[in-house]
Amino acid sequence: MRRYAKRGAAPAARSARGRATREARARFDAVTRATIADRPLHEWLDDYQAVEQEWHRWAHDDLGDAEAWRDAVADVRRHTIAHLDHYLAEFADNVERSGGRVFFAADAREAREYVAGVARRKGTRRVVKVKSMVSEEIGLDAALEALGAEVTETDLGAYIAQLAGERPYHITGPAIHMRLPRLRELLSRAAGEDLREEPDALAASARRTLRDKFLTADLGVSGANFGVASTGTVVLVTNEGNGRMTTTLPPTHVVVMGMERLVPDWRSLEPLLTMLPRAGTGERMTAYVNAITGPRREGDVEGPDELHVVIVDNGRSRILGTKYEPVLQCIRCGCCADFCPVYRTMGGHAYDSVYTGPIGAVLTPLLDGLEGREHLPFASTLCGACDDACPARVPLSDLLLELRSDVAGSAAEPRSRALGFEGFAAVSARPRLWDLLLGAAGRLGRCVTRVSQAAPRFAPTGRLRCAPRVVRAWTDSRDLPAPAPASFRRLWRRRPRAASAGERR
Amino acid sequence: MITCLGDALYPQVGVAAVKVLEALGVEVDFPAGQVCCGQPAFNSGYREEARRSARAYLRAFATSEHVVSISGSCAAMVRRQYPVLFEGRPGEAAARALAARTYEFSEFLVDVLGVDKLPVRHEARVTLHHSCHTRRHLGVVEQPERLLGMVEGLEYVALPRAEECCGFGGTFAVKMPDISSSLVDDKVEHVIETGADELLGLDMSCLMNIGGRLRRRGSGVRVRHLAELLAGGWGR
Numbered sequence: 001m002r003r004y005a006k007r008g009a010a011p012a013a014r015s016a017r018g019r020a021t022r023e024a025r026a027r028f029d030a031v032t033r034a035t036i037a038d039r040p041l042h043e044w045l046d047d048y049q050a051v052e053q054e055w056h057r058w059a060h061d062d063l064g065d066a067e068a069w070r071d072a073v074a075d076v077r078r079h080t081i082a083h084l085d086h087y088l089a090e091f092a093d094n095v096e097r098s099g100g101r102v103f104f105a106a107d108a109r110e111a112r113e114y115v116a117g118v119a120r121r122k123g124t125r126r127v128v129k130v131k132s133m134v135s136e137e138i139g140l141d142a143a144l145e146a147l148g149a150e151v152t153e154t155d156l157g158a159y160i161a162q163l164a165g166e167r168p169y170h171i172t173g174p175a176i177h178m179r180l181p182r183l184r185e186l187l188s189r190a191a192g193e194d195l196r197e198e199p200d201a202l203a204a205s206a207r208r209t210l211r212d213k214f215l216t217a218d219l220g221v222s223g224a225n226f227g228v229a230s231t232g233t234v235v236l237v238t239n240e241g242n243g244r245m246t247t248t249l250p251p252t253h254v255v256v257m258g259m260e261r262l263v264p265d266w267r268s269l270e271p272l273l274t275m276l277p278r279a280g281t282g283e284r285m286t287a288y289v290n291a292i293t294g295p296r297r298e299g300d301v302e303g304p305d306e307l308h309v310v311i312v313d314n315g316r317s318r319i320l321g322t323k324y325e326p327v328l329q330c331i332r333c334g335c336c337a338d339f340c341p342v343y344r345t346m347g348g349h350a351y352d353s354v355y356t357g358p359i360g361a362v363l364t365p366l367l368d369g370l371e372g373r374e375h376l377p378f379a380s381t382l383c384g385a386c387d388d389a390c391p392a393r394v395p396l397s398d399l400l401l402e403l404r405s406d407v408a409g410s411a412a413e414p415r416s417r418a419l420g421f422e423g424f425a426a427v428s429a430r431p432r433l434w435d436l437l438l439g440a441a442g443r444l445g446r447c448v449t450r451v452s453q454a455a456p457r458f459a460p461t462g463r464l465r466c467a468p469r470v471v472r473a474w475t476d477s478r479d480l481p482a483p484a485p486a487s488f489r490r491l492w493r494r495r496p497r498a499a500s501a502g503e504r505r
Numbered sequence: 506m507i508t509c510l511g512d513a514l515y516p517q518v519g520v521a522a523v524k525v526l527e528a529l530g531v532e533v534d535f536p537a538g539q540v541c542c543g544q545p546a547f548n549s550g551y552r553e554e555a556r557r558s559a560r561a562y563l564r565a566f567a568t569s570e571h572v573v574s575i576s577g578s579c580a581a582m583v584r585r586q587y588p589v590l591f592e593g594r595p596g597e598a599a600a601r602a603l604a605a606r607t608y609e610f611s612e613f614l615v616d617v618l619g620v621d622k623l624p625v626r627h628e629a630r631v632t633l634h635h636s637c638h639t640r641r642h643l644g645v646v647e648q649p650e651r652l653l654g655m656v657e658g659l660e661y662v663a664l665p666r667a668e669e670c671c672g673f674g675g676t677f678a679v680k681m682p683d684i685s686s687s688l689v690d691d692k693v694e695h696v697i698e699t700g701a702d703e704l705l706g707l708d709m710s711c712l713m714n715i716g717g718r719l720r721r722r723g724s725g726v727r728v729r730h731l732a733e734l735l736a737g738g739w740g741r
Contacts, residue, residue, distance in 0.1 A: 032681075032683055032684060033683055036683055036684070036687045042687070046691070050666075341669055341670050341672070341688055341691075342681075342684055342688070345684045345687045345688055346684050378677065378680055378681065379681065379684070380677070381637070381670045381672060381673065381674025381675075381677050381685075381688070382548060382637075382675075382677075383637035383638075383641070383669075383670035383674070384637055384638070384641040384642065385637070385641075385668070385669070385670065387641070388641060398589075401547070401548065401550070403550075404548070404549060404550030405550040405551075405552050406550070407550050408549065408550030408551050408552075409550070417549075418551070421545075421546045421549060421551040421554045422551075422554055424541070424545070424546065424554070424558075425543075425546060425551070425553075425554035425555070425557040425558055426557070427540065428509070428541040428543070428557065428558035428561055429540075429557050429558065429560070429561045430540075431537055431538050431539070431540055431561070434509075434540045435537075438512065438513055441513060470679050471679075473678070473679035473680075473682035474678060474682070474717075476682065476686070477682065477685075477686035477689070477718065477721065478686070478689065478714065478717030478718045478720075478721055479716075479717040479718075479720040479721050480713075480717060481514050481515075481713065481717075483513055483514060484513065484514055484515065484516045484517075486516060487512050487513055487516055488507045488511060488512045488516035488519040488520070488535075489507070489512060489537060490516075491519075491520060492519075492535045492537075
């Protein structure tokens, strides 16, 4: 046991860090419990997953050999990540060659300041946004609003989440948790009129409001689904046409993208464009696929006068070359959440992050730091549903396990837990000690059984009122079987025949 | 491979598995050096501790021809994670070798023994929870269903949303008890929906979770391992 003595920080350091950890866990538990207690929401999320999963299956069966397509996506992503420096340089060169400007932002602050600088220079009053995951990650809205600009999300779901002042609930469905009455309330307030509680009426109203924003915006901010290195092209897929509006109508277009979002060339884009909509929304393709190469050129009817591409690192390069590198294969389809029973149960806001679902549980601690997020890698039963669904073969369960081992070795890990596992490991290497413990447990089991038969009031079977917290965490909702009066190994020893074979070691 | 849970709480499953295997002509040994595969420690991030448990396993089963586990999840731990756990360390070759000859119970019967008929009779309406690691890590889906198909008098009803986790997840069940309890409630609803008399499984940990919740809710559905059903109805 001495071998493990150095694990865990000095008590003072542990208690300071322990506080952040405990507070974050308390917030997590509060959100989780609220989601579970809200039965209509529980059923709503249950239905959403059932529908998404059905569409996902349909879209994959439709492909024929979906596994081969997943391999192709994973190959492209792995290759790109392995040669990211090369493709970043090629992409940047080609963006500049086609008249765009490139800025490499080391962190969120640099990215915010660059975009705010563009907005200030242009005297920006109105900003429209599309595909804004990374801009959300870097906190861009607040920086632009500090300049006095009005910022509007134009993806219907993101727009609704913005009206509600909420973080996105899901990577591709930011407002997936909201039902009609709430949508009516939010959109009515935005429109300044009492709207009917009908999807068409609500969507039409949002469309009118957003149309005006598109026509009057002086800055368009978009993310990028992919950047094609060979031509310096930014590719956006959308279903609402807002991608095209945002990137063509305002005189200035700023792309804010994660540094890993590249593909080498158009041929390698094919599997990605094939699988992203099928995995994300269960459809063959999206209504719009935009490919933007540079700003408006002479003779172009439309397009911005200026194109800026902000390539954001913000913790990504730190992941390169580590055991966590496969997380960069992610193409942000969000389907890991669609298949995750834990996501459905605790809800998207429990992740307290831009990134939700299993990928959020992996990515958030990696980008923002493990401290205060130690619970996220444990928000999974390791059932593997996400691994099976992921179009880019991100090994989510394995990455969660790696993070768990980092947590176990961190200063936030309670010594008592470490001792528990060390003790169990010691027992598991000593079968005779284990046998003795089983014997004791068996006697205890017989005793509990006898008491519960004689006086069920004091010890109803399976319910232990005065047990340690870890046991009550089980028995509060589930019966716990009593230890068997005789363990298997004891029964085996008593076997009349072949017992000698069993005693061999 | 009896598993720590099976040893302490469910010895009857091991007894049943031995009965079935011996009836099928298999010579069964129980190396007493085995305790726990190390999965609880591994899944909680305690890899050195997991390796300690695992090393005892490697020693215990060093001379076994085939290792049959009554838990799909423990079999998956050996098959999928032991090679990871010992990668580039002493014991890697032994870990890979043990991984290659470790099987889940129903998988062993169908894929190794080639069982295609069973002298088993049992009259009941049953449903089956495959368990996530058995399904996804071992790829064992059809095998238990085929075995059930060989049982005379049995009516098998597929569990709705069969591929979904029951919410056990090892230490997850006590680390995140709210989420775990909600998930097992969803699973219990599906079990009750089938109208089955019995819920069968290939892993007592999941069954402890689902069964514990069923009992708490006062349900009369009988919960047991597939091996228990086969042993109980053998030769009838």
